[in-house]
Amino acid sequence: MCGIVGVVSQSHVNQLIYDALLLLQHRGQDAAGIVTQLDRKFFMQKAKGMVRDVFRTRNMRALPGNIGLGQVRYPTAGNAYSEEEAQPFYVNAPFGLVMVHNGNLTNAHALKAELFSTDHRHINTESDSEVLLNVLAHELEKTTRGNTLAVADVFSAISGVHRRIKGSYAVIAMIAGHGLLAFRDPFGIRPLCLGRGADGTWMVGSESVALEGTGHVFVRDVAPGEAVFIDMQGQLHASQCANTTRLMPCIFEYVYLARPDSTMDGISVYQARLNLGESLAKRVVSTVPPSDIDVVIPIPESSRPSATQLAHLLGKPYREGFVKNRYVGRTFIMPGQAVRKRSVRQKLNVIVSEFKGRNVLLVDDSIVRGTTSKEIVQMARDAGARKVYLASAAPPVRYPNVYGIDMPTSEELVAFGRSVEQVRELIGCDALIYQDIAPMLDAVKRAALPGAPAIHGFDASCFDGVYITGDVSLEDITRLGQHRIGVEEDTADHSRLALPNADVR
Numbered sequence: 001m002c003g004i005v006g007v008v009s010q011s012h013v014n015q016l017i018y019d020a021l022l023l024l025q026h027r028g029q030d031a032a033g034i035v036t037q038l039d040r041k042f043f044m045q046k047a048k049g050m051v052r053d054v055f056r057t058r059n060m061r062a063l064p065g066n067i068g069l070g071q072v073r074y075p076t077a078g079n080a081y082s083e084e085e086a087q088p089f090y091v092n093a094p095f096g097l098v099m100v101h102n103g104n105l106t107n108a109h110a111l112k113a114e115l116f117s118t119d120h121r122h123i124n125t126e127s128d129s130e131v132l133l134n135v136l137a138h139e140l141e142k143t144t145r146g147n148t149l150a151v152a153d154v155f156s157a158i159s160g161v162h163r164r165i166k167g168s169y170a171v172i173a174m175i176a177g178h179g180l181l182a183f184r185d186p187f188g189i190r191p192l193c194l195g196r197g198a199d200g201t202w203m204v205g206s207e208s209v210a211l212e213g214t215g216h217v218f219v220r221d222v223a224p225g226e227a228v229f230i231d232m233q234g235q236l237h238a239s240q241c242a243n244t245t246r247l248m249p250c251i252f253e254y255v256y257l258a259r260p261d262s263t264m265d266g267i268s269v270y271q272a273r274l275n276l277g278e279s280l281a282k283r284v285v286s287t288v289p290p291s292d293i294d295v296v297i298p299i300p301e302s303s304r305p306s307a308t309q310l311a312h313l314l315g316k317p318y319r320e321g322f323v324k325n326r327y328v329g330r331t332f333i334m335p336g337q338a339v340r341k342r343s344v345r346q347k348l349n350v351i352v353s354e355f356k357g358r359n360v361l362l363v364d365d366s367i368v369r370g371t372t373s374k375e376i377v378q379m380a381r382d383a384g385a386r387k388v389y390l391a392s393a394a395p396p397v398r399y400p401n402v403y404g405i406d407m408p409t410s411e412e413l414v415a416f417g418r419s420v421e422q423v424r425e426l427i428g429c430d431a432l433i434y435q436d437i438a439p440m441l442d443a444v445k446r447a448a449l450p451g452a453p454a455i456h457g458f459d460a461s462c463f464d465g466v467y468i469t470g471d472v473s474l475e476d477i478t479r480l481g482q483h484r485i486g487v488e489e490d491t492a493d494h495s496r497l498a499l500p501n502a503d504v505r
Contacts, residue, residue, distance in 0.1 A: 266452020
């Protein structure tokens with residue numbers, strides 16, 4: 001998962017892009033990058049690290065221009081430890097192209113070979129985003145054939161991109177001297193929206209919070225398969241560039257990834273999480289008598305709306321039982337020392353009075369590996385809880401995600417090949433309650449606001465194993481798993497418990 005933003009303005013955009021990336025920091029903490037354009041020249045700064053660390057005053061001064069784009073990255077494929085794989089990516093022909101991408105191509109391996117043998121283009125990293133950029137460059141070159149670029153050529157090129165690439169992609173690109181381009185895959189798996197400022201500035205971003213938080217008015221979501229082109233004069237052009245489209249956004253955006261104050265494809269993320277708590281309450285009552293529950297406690301952070309609604313419907317007190325340490329730094333390995341794995345206890349501390357002598361219902365947004373859940377359950381017991389129940393606002397995660405979420409391979413998923421009872425025993429709680437798939441989908445769909453676009457369904461592949469692009473085989477999953485980024489704790493910690501800005505989640 002990544003967060004992307006693009007801006008076309010009559011004023012300098014470096015500060016505006018920086019501010020928008022801060023609002024999207026929850027979508028990626030591995031690397032950040034900004035590129036701006038002045039007089040057909042690109043100026044770029046990118047590096048590993050958080051936004052506040054990558055950009056200093058001297059870097060911002062070196063990013064002039066009134067058009068630009070940026071990205072915060074959470075790697076899911078490629079080399080997480082390479083500065084070269086931080087985005088944006090750049091190619092000098094045709095025209096000069098620079099691009100940021102959120103998502104994951106499922107046919108990147110085949111495309112890479114095709115680019116080399118047929119298109120005669122060189123890919124220098126393991127990133128699927130560089131593959132996508134070169135496909136875009138080739139299609140633009142083929143469409144224009146050396147002529148002056150016209151808006152119709154841009155849309156024709158995007159039609160060619162849609163025909164060639166598979167998977168999930170929300171993309172923002174700059175074409176030197178011409179304007180800003182944004183487009184979305186035909187299923188709309190990854191989010192992308194459009195906003196405008198009072199001064200005429202256009203902004204495209206992953207979430208509405210990036211627009212509204214920088215003083216822009218949300219205009220609309222970019223439709224699945226649609227391309228939007230904003231020229232240097234600030235004129236907006238839009239065209240549907242895919243033959244067949246179906247709006248099927250990633251359900252995990254609403255369960256966990258997005259900020260609660262965002263609206264995506266007409267659905268309020270906050271309301272979706274309240275609805276998830278409502279439907280989860282029904283599952284809890286069917287498993288644990290409410291009389292056996294003394295208090296409901298969320299596992300920070302994104303489970304809070306669900307836990308609040310669940311507690312309200314059960315008529316039980318809602319309490320904050322965990323306090324997050326937002327300033328846990330990296331682990332330094334000295335010569336002769338072994339790698340020390342971080343404990344959840346370094347990231348969370350319990351408020352003992354909320355646990356001691358009580359039957360506690362812990363609520364989490366989802367359970368992936370189960371290792372964190374196991375340690376949190378033990379922390380509750382150590383704090384004196386009589387019984388510890390655990391409820392997940394999402395169903396069991398049984399399948400890998402191939403569309404741009406850092407989801408482990410099947411073997412790393414605690415629910416893979418295990419019954420709910422086996423997972424409960426492994427985690428060590430007294431009862432384990434999962435959301436069902438159908439109520440989860442219904443809960444999110446019911447959070448649609450008036451005038452929302454028609455949702456054909458959701459990508460819920462990590463829960464049901466149905467990959468909506470229709471091109472994912474077992475061999476693909478195995479290969480993608482081999483290229484998935486594994487984060488070592490001694491290098492960096494990107495887990496939900498380590499996010500320094502997680503209070504906004």
